[in-house]
Amino acid sequence: MGVLGxxxxxxxxFAGDGSVRKAVVAYIRGDIQPDVAFAGAHTQTILLLGADxxxxxxxxxxxxxxxxxTIVVLKFDFKNYKVEGVSIPRDTFVRIxxxxxxxxxxxxxxxxxxxxxxxxxxxxxxxxIDHVVVLSYKSxxxxxxxxxxxxxxxxxRMKYDDNWGDLHVDLQPGIQWxxxxxALGFVRFRHSDSDFARIDRQKQFVQSVKNRLREPGVxxxxxxxxxxxxxxxxxxxGYEQLLSIGYFGRQLPEGSVRIETLPVMESRRSxxxxxxxxxxxxxxxxxGFWETNQASTAN
Numbered sequence: 001m002g003v004l005g006x007x008x009x010x011x012x013x014f015a016g017d018g019s020v021r022k023a024v025v026a027y028i029r030g031d032i033q034p035d036v037a038f039a040g041a042h043t044q045t046i047l048l049l050g051a052d053x054x055x056x057x058x059x060x061x062x063x064x065x066x067x068x069x070t071i072v073v074l075k076f077d078f079k080n081y082k083v084e085g086v087s088i089p090r091d092t093f094v095r096i097x098x099x100x101x102x103x104x105x106x107x108x109x110x111x112x113x114x115x116x117x118x119x120x121x122x123x124x125x126x127x128x129i130d131h132v133v134v135l136s137y138k139s140x141x142x143x144x145x146x147x148x149x150x151x152x153x154x155x156x157r158m159k160y161d162d163n164w165g166d167l168h169v170d171l172q173p174g175i176q177w178x179x180x181x182x183a184l185g186f187v188r189f190r191h192s193d194s195d196f197a198r199i200d201r202q203k204q205f206v207q208s209v210k211n212r213l214r215e216p217g218v219x220x221x222x223x224x225x226x227x228x229x230x231x232x233x234x235x236x237x238g239y240e241q242l243l244s245i246g247y248f249g250r251q252l253p254e255g256s257v258r259i260e261t262l263p264v265m266e267s268r269r270s271x272x273x274x275x276x277x278x279x280x281x282x283x284x285x286x287x288g289f290w291e292t293n294q295a296s297t298a299n
Contacts, residue, residue: 263275
């Protein structure tokens with residue numbers, strides 16, 4: 001049963017107390033096996049949100065429940081060893097429940113994760129969402145640094161400074177190792193291109209992280225990486241469930257992760273994007289989010 005099926009979001013919180021010892025015990029007991037961690041469920045649909053943080057001129061956070069830079073719905077198929085997902089451009093114009101029409105990235109600022117879940121589920125044809133992960137930029141940087149960075153092919157010169165958003169990007173083109181701060185700049189940058197280009201970079205980043213998790217040295221650090229990350233990460237999942245997702249991701253064969261961008265149409269009068277309903281419906285079926293007998297309309 002998904003979050004919208006009756007599980008309240010009131011317990012959306014930090015992932016709880018974790019330690020290397022606790023992670024080792026969970027691994028030995030088999031508690032991080034997906035069928036144990038998720039009580040025999042063959043699939044889990046998780047909404048991943050990357051949240052902005054508004055800051056003042058002293059870099060102090062002034063708004064925690066701000067707009068979301070990243071909105072990705074991921075379906076983990078434990079039985080068939082694959083992950084399929086849909087990335088939603090943040091400028092997509094949608095109907096936000098009880099709030100009216102607005103860009104989808106405003107849902108989090110208006111009503112936090114709960115309203116974002118309702119908005120995304122409704123947009124994608126009332127799909128159930130089992131869990132939510134709200135990733136702050138601080139946790140992102142920490143986890144990437146602890147795994148020793150990631151190898152990324154930077155396709156062009158990237159230079160941008162946003163003091164209010166505390167975003168500073170200064171990357172040269174070429175294949176290189178990026179630390180946490182640099183990787184964050186890489187996935188957030190869109191100053192000289194579109195949100196679609198940024199989504200493509202985010203997909204490249206996901207593949208790079210997946211490759212890093214396959215390395216024994218990085219995987220052995222997984223408990224420490226997770227423990228550091230959960231200090232700034234909010235989720236409806238427990239500690240063992242988060243470990244289980246990482247363990248499952250490490251086992252995935254090549255070509256088993258597919259993340260597509262929600263089909264949209266650009267507006268001639270504004271920066272708003274509108275869902276291409278026919279193509280979106282076809283994509284949701286193709287990715288297995290919809291059952292064959294589910295209604296074929298998306299908001």
